Amino acid sequence: MASKILKNIQSPEDLRMLKPEELNLLAAELRKYIIDIVATKEGHLGASLGVVELTIALHYIFHTPEDLLVWDVGHQAYGHKILTGRRDVFETNRQLNGISGFPKREESEYDTFGVGHSSTSISAALGMAIASKLKGEKNKQHIAVIGDASIASGMAFEGLNHAGVTNANLLVILNDNAIGIDPSVGALKEYLTKARVGYKPARDNIIEALNFKYFGPVDGHDLKGLLKVLDEMKAIEGPKFLHVITKKGKGLKKAEEDQVKYHAPGKFEPDTGELLKYDTEGLPVKYQDVFGLTLVELAEKNEKIIGITPAMPTGSSLKYMMQAFPDRAFDVGIAEQHAVTLSAGMATQGFTVYCAIYSTFLQRAYDQLIHDVALQNLPVIFCLDRAGLVGEDGATHHGVFDIAYSRGIPNLIIAAPRNESELRNLLYTVQLELEHPIIIRYPRGRGVQKEWKLPFEKVEIGKGECLKEGSEIAVLSIGNMAANVSEAIEKNQSPEKIAHYDMKFVKPLDYQLLDVIFSRFSKILTVEDGVQAGGFGSAVLEYAASKNYKGKIEILGVPDSFIEQGTVDQLQEISGFNVQGIGQKLDAML
CATH class of the missing domain: 3.40.50.970 (Thiamin diphosphate (ThDP)-binding fold, Pyr/PP domains)
Structure with missing residues (x-):
């Protein structure tokens, strides 16, 4: 695809051999090369x-x-990558x-x-x-x-x-x-x-x-x-x-006119910039939209609700509240530390603050999470979008550490709803009565329910749920992993032997439910879309040790290495908790 001047540029040494008057032609070729590749392979364009x-x-x-x-x-x-020897692998x-x-x-x-x-x-x-x-x-x-x-x-x-x-x-x-x-x-x-x-x-x-x-x-x-x-x-x-x-x-005219959409536009026609049409009819909505639309619905009835995001109003869908209630929703820019402490300040004055932030970016405000929120036991609601493996953005953006880095913080509740209606109900519950700060983590992309906008139901904090009874193995899942586990059990040759529990909360764990599980099962498998080290499975192991549980507990989650880029399905397969990976683990345990 490279043409004329660009095809001869293997490194900046070659670039510096050009005459200054040739550089504008190179710029045109480089721009076209980026457009042509990103149009079909996707990525960050504008x-x-x-x-x-x-x-x-x-x-x-x-x-x-x-x-x-x-x-x-x-x-x-x-452009830097293309000019520095990576043109042919771009x-x-x-x-x-x-x-x-x-x-x-x-x-x-x-x-x-x-x-x-x-x-x-x-x-x-x-x-x-x-x-x-x-x-x-x-x-x-x-x-x-x-x-x-x-x-x-x-x-x-x-x-x-x-x-x-x-x-x-x-x-x-x-x-x-x-x-x-x-x-x-x-x-x-x-x-x-x-x-x-x-x-x-x-x-x-x-x-x-x-x-x-x-x-x-x-x-x-x-x-x-x-x-x-x-x-x-x-x-x-x-x-x-x-x-x-x-x-x-x-x-690219379209990219100049709509700079937000064309930051990372997906696939498009390279000549016109026209986005390719995808049939989304009947597909579940994105988790971020469940958050954004539900927050508006709640804010209409609760004037104490505030929304805050550090530079992600579109990505987090806080944009809906910013449009509906501009005086009660704030984009504070790329300032995660400020966003967390601003939320804490508002919470001291009796406001119900939803701080919408990507899991990978909350890492940048860890001290504020501990010192300014949890230490003072302020009931800030952290809505962690992009929790778990996020796909093509790779190691810098996977939201796989939040359970492990937050689990040891006193006063902090950690919840992971398994689907859209559970997320909606949790968002509703925490604005009714909340005595502690809470993290609500949910994944990137579309959910699993076509009908999610159901009447609100109150959630009991710290309580899990048995989704399926079984006789030999108990699988404990957290968050969106429930879907993978359910499918893996359905495909198993002996599904009647496998029980499935959605624990819903990493902290506090449902100790009463765990006591029942420990008494009934000698084999337990935990599944999480987060790091194994210090994560949800570790929490179950710690409690099992304190109860002198003699059975076998195995953990599926992200291994102790940085996971690079790929589709979410590919990365879940590498990590071993895609449907097939869970199925293989269950077969081995049976």
Whole structure:
């Protein structure tokens, strides 16, 4: 698919052999190549289209990989991957055994730092710059490319704050397109917007106040101008900052017009950008929509309900409440720590706060979860979307650690509804009476019920349920794993020998139900969409040991390794808790 100039680029060394006047043609070819591949293989589109010229300019001016280039998050690094030796394998992007959707150190020497979560680039590049200075490497360059949504995060400012009092050879490039996944929010966004239109107050440059030499804003799609300013900045010592204005989705009209949808649009027609039609008639809704729509329904009757999300109003479906009750729903930007403590502050004043956050991103606010919420026993409701294996985004995004990292926190309830109606009922129950903080975890994607919007029923906290009786083996599942277990039992040659319990809560466990199970069964299998080490199965084992249970307990869950990218079905198979894997385990136990 590569043509003319691009087909001859195996590395940035080849790129730097081109004449400057050839680079615009290369940019057009690179943009088309990204569009053509992502149209059929899927992935993150808009961000990479927006930085095509910047990517070319960086590898043309700087001597990568000796000069160290760090991409923040990595959504925008497709062009970088194609120009650094991965053009011919780019079609395997985000697929099982293919290349990662994000920069990854094991994959290429040009990927200087593994990324996937936001706002790490400045700290990482500063660390590299200080290390270079200690090693006496005087001419090495260190570049961090960060977006306007990511730079508003606290960690980015921590890096800027430190860099400003060093003389490290650090270049921070702000890729300002006024949007992350959803539109950027906050006071810093308003400040950058003023800079975009040429407003430069005499004594009000926040970057220069942090001791950076500030340049810009410059047009991120003007290759000639980018080459000139980057070449000039190479010679400047110390921390410097380049403000670059780009357009997310540049070069594909549909992606420019709908930047939220075309962040990761799925499959589309490469020539027109028209999304391919999928027949979703009769399919179950997504768990995120069950959350978002139910929250609106509850908020209509309960004026104390508040919704908060850190930069994921679309992904979490909090957008529905933001539309219905804009004064009671908040997108706080890429600021997970702030989101959790903001929720805690509101809870002290009697509000019922639903904090919608991806499992993988709650990791970034672990101290706040302990110190600001659980220690004070504030009844914040954490709605953990994307819990479990999430598929093609890979190791940086799997929500497999939340049970293990939260289970040891006092006061904290951990629940995992097995289907949409259970999620709906739990969301209803916790706004009626809640004395402790709670995590409600649910998976990415569609549920299992076509009819989920049923009359509300109150859930008893800490109580499990027997879904099927059996005579020899008890299978204890948590959350969405109930569906895999049920199907595996149905396919078994001796289903009458297998009992199935949906435990519903990891904490508190239903000890009364476990006592009954221990008394009736000598073989127990636990199944969870999370890490085995310290997870749900571990909790059952701990209680079994305390009761001196003599039977055999086996655990199915994510093994003690980072699971890479692939479809959810493929990754569940690798982890051993797809339907077939559960079936094989049951056969062996029988």
